[in-house]
Amino acid sequence: MARPGILIVLSGPSGTGKGTICKELLQNYSNINYSISTTTRSPRAGEVNGVNYWFIAQEEFQSMVKNDELLEWAEVYGNYYGTPRRYVADLLDSGKDVVLEIDTQGAMQVKAKFPQGVFIYIVPPSIDELANRIYKRGSDSPEAIEKRLGCVRNELTCAYRYNYIVVNDQIAEATAKISAIINAEKCRVDRNTDLIDVMGK
């Protein structure tokens, strides 16, 4: 029996390059799979069922919500989008890691249903630079700081509800950090209790 894979949930303020990081992860780490969402919206030209989305009818979607078959879901402009629990579970059970790139609200829905997931918050390099400068000088006026950071403030406090924070300065570096996080998580004692139990009896 393969060890179960890790569910990685990526969020972060817009413009942080989450999508590029996801693409990097999928290209360079063969064990990582992208979760395919399900939606009630119609396929666009060229979109394929089971590749871009699982396209389903609204009644079916509502039934999945009712039966707790979605790890998270949301309505956007009258269309519904969600992450099928069964699809993700099957990948994890087969030992594959799964990456979900979703917003904070979706991520917190997943966390409530699947707390053993790994929740990573991506921040842009400019925030890091800003933070570094504030760190080093400690001399900016509260107003100046407020003005600069205002627009990402609410978003960023969400980071507390994640396990990790990764600054996306260089894509390759950020991707390597996420890979390190996955490898480290696989060594966590609470993911290896079966190994210890078998040995300790």
Next chain:
Amino acid sequence: MARPGILIVLSGPSGTGKGTICKELLQNYSNINYSISTTTRSPRAGEVNGVNYWFIAQEEFQSMVKNDELLEWAEVYGNYYGTPRRYVADLLDSGKDVVLEIDTQGAMQVKAKFPQGVFIYIVPPSIDELANRIYKRGSDSPEAIEKRLGCVRNELTCAYRYNYIVVNDQIAEATAKISAIINAEKCRVDRNTDLIDVMGK
């Protein structure tokens, strides 16, 4: 101001190659430092104060114990050995990572005083192979399993008190896993709250 380093505590049953892993880490990862212990035993030929050990008098050692200046200590054959808190703290404060290779009792003393340390339990590959076989077959008699695993049983249940478990199959691979753990830990939200706080205000 540099971000504080990570204190890594390595333990595991004897014969797991912890010493070799430590050497590998020190050679290949420039940011990692080895903690120099303090002891009341006399220097042996060639041993240098501040390199192999900090050699001190018994009264001084007792005073350090009394003043809580040791992260952990133990008596071995009438001699005392301990880890000076100040020395480790100075390295961490300067942004260096510090590795301690100590037994489970010492590790748990450190954990009580410095819970933000990263506690890694190393297990030998033979245990892994043994465990894998038991996993895959699930057919061994309880007596057969008992016989094989008896000698490492008590040791291994200690692993529950650590954060990570690393199987030392190939030294390079185990060392890479520990490096991944260090890199991942540096991204943990609870080690970056100052970053978020500065941004979120």
